[in-house]
Amino acid sequence: MKITFAGAAGTVTGSKFVIQLWDNKRVLLDYGMYQGLGKETHSLNAEEVIDPSTIDAILLSHAHIDHSGLIPKLVKDGFEGPIFCSEATYALCEIMLRDSAFIQEADVKYSNKRHGRSEENQYEPLYKYKDVEIALDLFKVVKNNEKVSIIDGIDATFIPNGHILGSTAIYLEIDEISEKHTLLYTADIGRYNTSFIRDPETAPQADYILCESTYGDRLHDRTVDAEQELLNAVLYTLKEKRGKLIIPAFSLGRTQEIVFTLNKLDLHGLLPDIKIFVDSPLATDATNITRQFSHLLTREVQRFSKSRNDPFGFQKLSYIKDKGESQKLNASKSPAVIISAAGMADAGRVKHHIYHGIEDPKNTILFVGYAEPNSLGGKLQNGDKKVTIFGDEKQVKAEIKVINSLSAHADYEEMILYLKSQNAGKVKKLFLVHGERDVQEKFKLKLEENGHHSVIIPKKGDIFST
Ligand SMILES: [Zn+2]
CATH class of the missing domain: 3.60.15.10 (Ribonuclease Z/Hydroxyacylglutathione hydrolase-like)
Incomplete structure (x- = not known):
């Protein structure tokens, strides 16, 4: 062999x-x-x-x-x-x-x-x-x-x-x-x-x-509670700073897990009145397939489905497929959570969200998964103070945060x-x-x-x- x-x-x-x-x-x-x-x-x-x-x-x-x-x-x-x-x-x-x-x-x-x-x-x-x-x-x-x-x-x-x-x-x-x-x-x-x-x-x-x-x-830090960290990032960015929490996430896997986590926080009454967007046509489709195969997921997901029908849908959350809607969200200054692909931030709609939001200290860019060191996500996680996006040099003024325990x-x-x-x-x-x-x-x-x-x-x- x-x-x-x-x-x-x-x-x-x-x-x-x-x-x-x-x-x-x-x-x-x-x-x-x-x-x-x-x-x-x-x-x-x-x-x-x-x-x-x-x-x-x-x-x-x-x-x-x-x-x-x-x-x-x-x-x-x-x-x-x-x-x-x-x-x-x-x-x-x-x-x-x-x-x-x-x-x-x-x-x-x-x-x-x-x-x-x-x-x-x-x-x-x-x-x-x-x-x-x-x-x-x-x-x-x-x-x-x-x-x-x-x-x-x-x-x-x-x-x-x-x-x-x-x-x-x-x-x-x-x-x-x-x-x-x-x-x-x-x-x-x-x-x-x-x-x-x-x-x-x-x-x-x-x-x-x-x-x-x-x-x-x-080693992923087991002493930090990933759910609590995510909640802290939401509250701090949207309520204290009145900014956007931009989460680059793989369309398949990361996005559904984060949506499920936010849904749980909401069920427990921990989320304030906020808007959450999944801005990715692929993530929307991947979520539909995850729903179809949810019997393969943990018991916690099954139990959740009984108390609140949909693990991947709740009132504060909207899925965006339409490009025009996505562009509107780019331009908007209103506080919101935006979950968008690609996870390494090198492509996809999240790159546009970062392009428009990176120079505003009110915003936070939160990484929840692996990024190649040479990708935009890798450079931001590495602490680079300047990055080039779509050929334009941008100052990194938004806060950069990483929750590895969600990997x-x-x-x-x-x-x-x-x-x-x-x-x-x-x-x-x-x-x-x-x-x-x-x-x-x-x-x-x-x-x-x-x-x-x-x-x-x-x-x-x-x-x-x-
Ligand atoms: Zn993989």
């Missing part, structure tokens, strides 16, 4: 790994986009790292674009095999991938017009809407925790991992005639004891592990807890993926303290052979 680290090696986004058998059959674990890497991002996504004709199947861990976003490109380039994932992941991919194509087509149209590109010299999107439709036809839904045959020699089990709705780790049983191997791809590991997504489930013993490492150097990613203790299902002595190699290199070095030390002695930090393009 060979493992090729084709993406998310030494960086967080762009997850893609190839598993190759002795007979050259190849399957892909995820095929995600790079995000938030500045100017480099597009060329990284445009380069062909994998010949689609050599791939027999794709196994998809979850619907986030940094794991799923390049699948339509592979299909456009000729991939025709099956794409396996959970039922909720498929439902979410329908909206996520269509949205991704829509954004790209709109961006390219805008750039071609702006740069006056001639007919034969036009920018091209990575893929179009029609490629997404073809890709969606290749999806095959699998049940969680049930072994399925992927190709001759590879069986896979999709095991919920607590990250977002529908997300799973993928456990492979590989039979190469002369050798048998097991491999666990953790994908993005979720948190324990949250009120929203159920805990990660344990995986069987594996010979090889591909483990994420996003927060490999960090959907496990910290290093939680990842180590997740790996407790494994007898470290039996793991032949543990590869760290989906993390910044310096973070991975620190996480490696932690893992070694916990008995994992063959921890490897692969670089992009590295191939490991058993």
Whole structure:
């Protein structure tokens, strides 16, 4: 067996790994986009790292674009095999991938017009809407925790991992005639004891592990109550400062969890008379799908549904799809909570909200999830005093706040807890993926303290052979 680290090696986004058998059959674990890497991002996504004709199947861990976003490109380039994932992941991919194509087509149209590109010299999107439709036809839904045959020699089990709705780790049983191997791809590991997504489930013993490492150097503060922190930010910004609380949030996952948290605060009478907006068409659609699959969420969400019908809707909250409404909100000076995508603030409507609100000290920009250091969100979290948005230099006068305990990613203790299902002595190699290199070095030390002695930090393009 060979493992090729084709993406998310030494960086967080762009997850893609190839598993190759002795007979050259190849399957892909995820095929995600790079995000938030500045100017480099597009060329990284445009380069062909994998010949689609050599791939027999794709196994998809979850619907986030940094794991799923390049699948339509592979299909456009000729991939025709099956794409396996959970039922909720498929439902979410329908909206996520269509949205991704829509954004790209709109961006390219805008750039071609702006740069006056001639007919034969036009920018091209990575893929179009029609490629997404073809890709969606290749999806095959699998049940969680049930072994399925992927190709001759590879069986896979999709095991919920607590990250977002529908997300799973993928456990492979590989039979190469002369050798048998097991491999666990953790994908993005979720948190324990949250009120929203159920805990990660344990995986069987594996010979090889591909483990994420996003927060490999960090502990989420368990002494702070995330709900209380969020409430404090709302009260302080809207009531004391009379400003806007702008929350950049991934359309899928973060947005629904924050809405649910605000809904709970409101049910307990803790929210004053305020206006809350979810300003993102994609988040609105993702919320509808989350409603459909709410039986997969925690008991707390189920209980809540009984006392107040909708975990994702209440009187103070409005969802905005219309662009004109969103622009009105940009211009408005009234106090409000605005939850908008993208989470790294590099794109989407939230970038406009930040553009218009960043120079007003009355406002607060509140981060609740991971942002690449080079993205706008990363720079603001880093404390930069000046940033460039849409080509204009802006002074950072709004307050910048971070609540890490709302993150959907496990910290290093939680990842180590997740790996407790494994007898470290039996793991032949543990590869760290989906993390910044310096973070991975620190996480490696932690893992070694916990008995994992063959921890490897692969670089992009590295191939490991058993
Ligand atoms: Zn994710």
